[in-house]
Amino acid sequence: MTALFEVHGLTRVYTTGRRSVVALEDVSLTVEPGQRLGIVGESGSGKSTLVRLMAGLDRPTSGTVHFGGRPVSGVPERQLGFLRASVQFVFQDPRSSLNPRMRVGDVVAEPLRSPLVRRELGALDQRRRVAEVLDAVGLPADAASRYPHEFSGGQRQRIAIARALAPSPQVLIADEAVSALDVSVRAHVLNLLMALVDDLGLTLLFVSHDLAVVRHVCPDAVVLQGGRIVERGPTQRLFTAPEHPYTARLVAAIPTFRARS
Ligand code: ADP
Ligand code: MG
Numbered sequence: 001m002t003a004l005f006e007v008h009g010l011t012r013v014y015t016t017g018r019r020s021v022v023a024l025e026d027v028s029l030t031v032e033p034g035q036r037l038g039i040v041g042e043s044g045s046g047k048s049t050l051v052r053l054m055a056g057l058d059r060p061t062s063g064t065v066h067f068g069g070r071p072v073s074g075v076p077e078r079q080l081g082f083l084r085a086s087v088q089f090v091f092q093d094p095r096s097s098l099n100p101r102m103r104v105g106d107v108v109a110e111p112l113r114s115p116l117v118r119r120e121l122g123a124l125d126q127r128r129r130v131a132e133v134l135d136a137v138g139l140p141a142d143a144a145s146r147y148p149h150e151f152s153g154g155q156r157q158r159i160a161i162a163r164a165l166a167p168s169p170q171v172l173i174a175d176e177a178v179s180a181l182d183v184s185v186r187a188h189v190l191n192l193l194m195a196l197v198d199d200l201g202l203t204l205l206f207v208s209h210d211l212a213v214v215r216h217v218c219p220d221a222v223v224l225q226g227g228r229i230v231e232r233g234p235t236q237r238l239f240t241a242p243e244h245p246y247t248a249r250l251v252a253a254i255p256t257f258r259a260r261s
Helices: 047-054 102-112 123-137 141-143 152-167 183-200 213-219 235-240 245-251 256-261
Strands: 007-014 019-031 036-040 064-068 088-089 171-175 203-208 220-225 228-234
Touching: 007 047, 019 047, 019 064, 019 228, 036 047, 036 213, 047 064, 047 171, 047 203, 088 152, 102 123, 102 141, 102 152, 123 152, 141 171, 152 183, 183 213, 203 213, 213 220, 213 235, 213 245, 213 256, 220 235, 220 245, 228 235, 228 245, 235 245
Parallel strands: 036 203, 036 220, 088 171, 171 203
Antiparallel strands: 007 019, 007 064, 220 228
């Protein structure tokens, strides 16, 4: 089986003025089709930088990314059409990622209207697709004509998931997608996300600072510290028998786990 993503020696140094930050250093990994991979680490450990590079939204300082055998890094934006529809993001805060002045139907249809999307849909097909994905995330059909602020935090995250699903992606990248939600709402959104990933056979990159959430969603994970992968393996094993002290610290930082042990 060919890997869906092949990441080799990925490094990203941000330079602003005289300061340089090594956001990611020599990261290598592969992601198989249908895999659910967790990317875990504290704030600032390079998680978002890694997934942005993998999705071709940023250029590495060195190293390479291949998607489906095709190079992503260093390729001009106009040649990344094959990635744009195939790889979709769900971000942490739907309040800032959903345009408040757009109706939900237009928010969800937006990725269908990108000139880089493989197949362009007519207006009627767009409306049908919007209705389909709103239904898939458990929102009523009339949600399309309303505005994001009319919905609760959990519902807004469902809208963000519907938008990500609209162009029928192969890969979903959830970057702290449930981190801003209350615990009870979080469980519902996580279960929805997992059910959709299963049903649609999606590949999932699940980014979180919370190893407990990652364990719930992903059989395997990589642990990032200061831009480097310090440990990787089955999430269950990372949780119960961490080899790196940093992973052990992440486990110890989980409040419920500490309370129970
Ligand atoms: P995480 O997602 O794990 O919180 P990030 O990938 O966002 O971490 O950031 C990793 C490091 O790179 C941090 O030190 C952050 O401040 C820095 N960084 C990220 N993006 C930029 C940028 N556009 N310009 C300068 N520094 C950045
Ligand atoms: Mg981040």
